[in-house]
Amino acid sequence: xxxxxxxxxRKDTGLNNSKIAIWLFLxxxxxxxxxxxxxxxxxxxxxxxxxxxxxxxVLPGLLxxxxxxxxxVTVVFAWASLKLRNWKAFKGYMSFTLVCAAIxxxxxxxxxxxxxxxxxxxxxxxxxxxxxxxxxxNDKADNYYSVVTNEILFDLTSYYDQYLNRITxxxxxxxxxxxxxxxxxxxxxxxxIQKPLVAKDTVxxxxxxxxxxxxxxxxxxxxxxxxxxxxxxNEQVRESALRQAxxxxxxxxxxxxxxVTDLTQYDQAQKDAANEEYGRIVEAGDxxxxxxxxxxxxxxxxxxxxxxxPSWGRMSEKKEGAKTGVSLLDQTVLAGxxxxxxxxxxxxxIDHRHLVxxxxxxxxxxxxxxxxxxxxxxxxxxxxxxxxxxxxxxxxKEWRELWTAKLLKDYGTDEDGKANRVPIDIELYRITWKQxxxxxxxxxxxxxxxxxxxxxxxxxxxxxxxxxFTGANxxxxxxxxxxxxxxxxxxxxxxxxxxxxDIRFESVFSPKMNNYYAIYFTIxxxxxxxxxxxxxxxxxxxxxxRKMYEENPEWLANRVEVAxxxxxxxxxxxxxxxxxFYLM
Amino acid sequence: MADSPEEIKKAVKLYTIIGLVLFxxxxxxxxxxxxxxxxxxxxxxxxxxxxxxxxxxSFKASLVAFIFMHLNHEKKMVYWIFFGSLAFGVALILLFxxxxxxxxxxxxxxxxxxx
Numbered sequence: 231x232x233x234x235x236x237x238x239x240r241k242d243t244g245l246n247n248s249k250i251a252i253w254l255f256l257x258x259x260x261x262x263x264x265x266x267x268x269x270x271x272x273x274x275x276x277x278x279x280x281x282x283x284x285x286x287x288v289l290p291g292l293l294x295x296x297x298x299x300x301x302x303v304t305v306v307f308a309w310a311s312l313k314l315r316n317w318k319a320f321k322g323y324m325s326f327t328l329v330c331a332a333i334x335x336x337x338x339x340x341x342x343x344x345x346x347x348x349x350x351x352x353x354x355x356x357x358x359x360x361x362x363x364x365x366x367x368n369d370k371a372d373n374y375y376s377v378v379t380n381e382i383l384f385d386l387t388s389y390y391d392q393y394l395n396r397i398t399x400x401x402x403x404x405x406x407x408x409x410x411x412x413x414x415x416x417x418x419x420x421x422x423i424q425k426p427l428v429a430k431d432t433v434x435x436x437x438x439x440x441x442x443x444x445x446x447x448x449x450x451x452x453x454x455x456x457x458x459x460x461x462x463x464n465e466q467v468r469e470s471a472l473r474q475a476x477x478x479x480x481x482x483x484x485x486x487x488x489x490v491t492d493l494t495q496y497d498q499a500q501k502d503a504a505n506e507e508y509g510r511i512v513e514a515g516d517x518x519x520x521x522x523x524x525x526x527x528x529x530x531x532x533x534x535x536x537x538x539x540p541s542w543g544r545m546s547e548k549k550e551g552a553k554t555g556v557s558l559l560d561q562t563v564l565a566g567x568x569x570x571x572x573x574x575x576x577x578x579x580i581d582h583r584h585l586v587x588x589x590x591x592x593x594x595x596x597x598x599x600x601x602x603x604x605x606x607x608x609x610x611x612x613x614x615x616x617x618x619x620x621x622x623x624x625x626x627k628e629w630r631e632l633w634t635a636k637l638l639k640d641y642g643t644d645e646d647g648k649a650n651r652v653p654i655d656i657e658l659y660r661i662t663w664k665q666x667x668x669x670x671x672x673x674x675x676x677x678x679x680x681x682x683x684x685x686x687x688x689x690x691x692x693x694x695x696x697x698x699f700t701g702a703n704x705x706x707x708x709x710x711x712x713x714x715x716x717x718x719x720x721x722x723x724x725x726x727x728x729x730x731x732d733i734r735f736e737s738v739f740s741p742k743m744n745n746y747y748a749i750y751f752t753i754x755x756x757x758x759x760x761x762x763x764x765x766x767x768x769x770x771x772x773x774x775x776r777k778m779y780e781e782n783p784e785w786l787a788n789r790v791e792v793a794x795x796x797x798x799x800x801x802x803x804x805x806x807x808x809x810x811f812y813l814m
Numbered sequence: 815m816a817d818s819p820e821e822i823k824k825a826v827k828l829y830t831i832i833g834l835v836l837f838x839x840x841x842x843x844x845x846x847x848x849x850x851x852x853x854x855x856x857x858x859x860x861x862x863x864x865x866x867x868x869x870x871x872s873f874k875a876s877l878v879a880f881i882f883m884h885l886n887h888e889k890k891m892v893y894w895i896f897f898g899s900l901a902f903g904v905a906l907i908l909l910f911x912x913x914x915x916x917x918x919x920x921x922x923x924x925x926x927x928x929x
Contacts, residue, residue, distance in 0.1 A: 250892075253896060268910060306882055651857040
């Protein structure tokens with residue numbers, strides 16, 4: 231079938247069909263992104279936490295803007311080349327456009343990966359500590375609930391194999407015994423056979439799979455089958471008894487309810503009678519007996535240390551040494567004593583703004599808020615890293631005094647003697663990673679002439695845009711030894727151990743972190759998908775368009791124009807994304 | 815739209831110029847956001863910076879739409895489709911204003927300004 235008006239314009243619209251189609255599609259896109267930007271504005275205006283303004287590294291965003299603009303130019307050049315019947319030039323411009331799309335996505339990938347590898351820990355007083363978490367033996371972020379387990383309770387119907395495997399792997403060769411006698415029901419038609427599955431105190435093999443009799447997995451699987459079958463049996467008994475009860479009650483109704491005149495009473499009386507009759511029938515066992523049935527299996531463990539990812543469940547008591555229970559998403563419960571669940575991270579930013587905001591909401595005095603911040607530093611412990619952070623805070627206070635004075639000097643005061651410009655909260659209450667690098671250089675006397683805190687010295691040592699391409703540069707400013715351990719003496723981002731009970735909330739910089747990152751990932755992610763989609767279509771014309779070009783070059787020119795319109799729209803969206811997310 | 819070879823060659827020159835203008839405007843957006851001397855309004859980010867930033871972005875977007883996407887000489891139907899949806903898009907963006915009508919949020923929960 232030939233599709234009409236793919237090259238020539240229709241008389242009524244004055245346009246070919248594909249152009250109308252792309253504009254209708256772009257119209258829907260305008261509303262899609264309009265809705266998302268609307269969400270952004272709403273989330274920002276009504277945020278109940280300090281909005282992370284100007285926190286994204288500008289350089290990748292800036293380069294990506296240049297890249298998209300350049301690709302927008304080359305895509306119209308490619309179209310113009312087709313109009314001028316110059317296939318070679320078309321190929322050149324289109325290839326350049328695709329290279330731009332690829333570089334855009336690579337930069338996006340760097341950005342996302344830096345965010346997802348960056349940890350935020352909010353302590354109970356609303357101070358936010360950012361940094362890189364230490365790695366465990368498996369090269370994963372060492373962020374676990376640790377529990378010295380002496381008892382595990384499995385929910386037979388919902389235990390999850392992946393969790394079970396991780397748990398048994400960590401138990402290792404510690405002894406695991408059944409903490410209960412388990413008898414299972416086997417139904418052979420109507421005949422019930424009950425047989426013991428495992429006796430209390432039996433040692434269980436936690437390695438073998440469910441095909442091996444006596445192993446933990448075998449017991450769980452068998453007990454699960456029995457539980458489900460017994461439930462079905464019990465349901466059948468109950469249902470039959472209930473049907474019979476109502477049947478009996480209804481057949482007796484002429485005799486038993488003649489005295490009742492009120493309809494409501496009649497209804498209730500009938501229900502009561504049916505319940506009574508049901509109890510009698512069940513007791514009599516007319517339809518078989520209701521069997522005892524437990525959906526749980528408990529094992530005793532010889533104090534095995536088990537680490538659980540916080541995303542797997544909840545821990546009741548987090549303080550080391552406290553009696554605790556971790557309940558996982560699959561309803562498995564690990565009971566025992568809380569181990570060391572603290573997060574150890576190399577801190578690259580400290581932000582007290584949320585604390586300050588909460589203090590202001592409660593109408594605390596500025597002195598009280600300042601005292602709370604000082605308390606936070608005082609309670610950091612006596613590690614080398616904690617000392618270094620206290621020194622940073624001391625230097626930061628000096629810096630902000632100087633900065634306040636400079637703003638006053640440069641911009642003066644108004645008629646009432648009030649300073650025209652004062653430092654903003656992000657300057658007052660956040661120590662950035664760049665400042666940490668500067669403070670460390672000043673502390674260490676890296677340059678003898680610049681060993682005091684002055685605005686000039688701090689600026690001098692601050693890393694530039696390239697060193698901080700995707701944010702805090704740990705590989706450069708936190709050098710490691712041959713074993714990949716950070717050398718404390720030269721570390722600009724000191725190590726801090728935060729006890730789990732002091733943590734109010736922790737997350738990497740993912741959508742889970744807060745609404746800002748949720749909308750950031752939604753809009754930029756959706757935009758990234760548009761880049762990939764656009765590149766695929768443009769790539770198709772580049773690699774498979776030759777035949778179309780030879781048959782009817784105008785046809786290909788029209789297709790490229792339509793795909794180009796989409797590509798320009800992708801650029802147009804980014805033109806707003808860049809200032810809104812990176813600069814505001 | 816340019817159709818004859820001469821017109822297209824002329825248009826290509828225009829696209830190059832527009833591309834350069836877009837590059838310069840991008841640099842300008844970054845400059846007003848990062849250089850203290852170009853910080854409008856109060857110190858730090860505020861409404862003045864938002865207006866200037868979005869004005870530059872809107873100017874850039876208009877150049878892309880009118881020149882690269884040929885909206886400067888399109889058929890009537892395209893204007894209806896695009897500007898019709900844009901009106902809805904803008905209406906969507908303005909929906910946040912309803913947030914201020916919520917008495918609980920506005921009177922009690924609206925956070926104190928932390929810049």
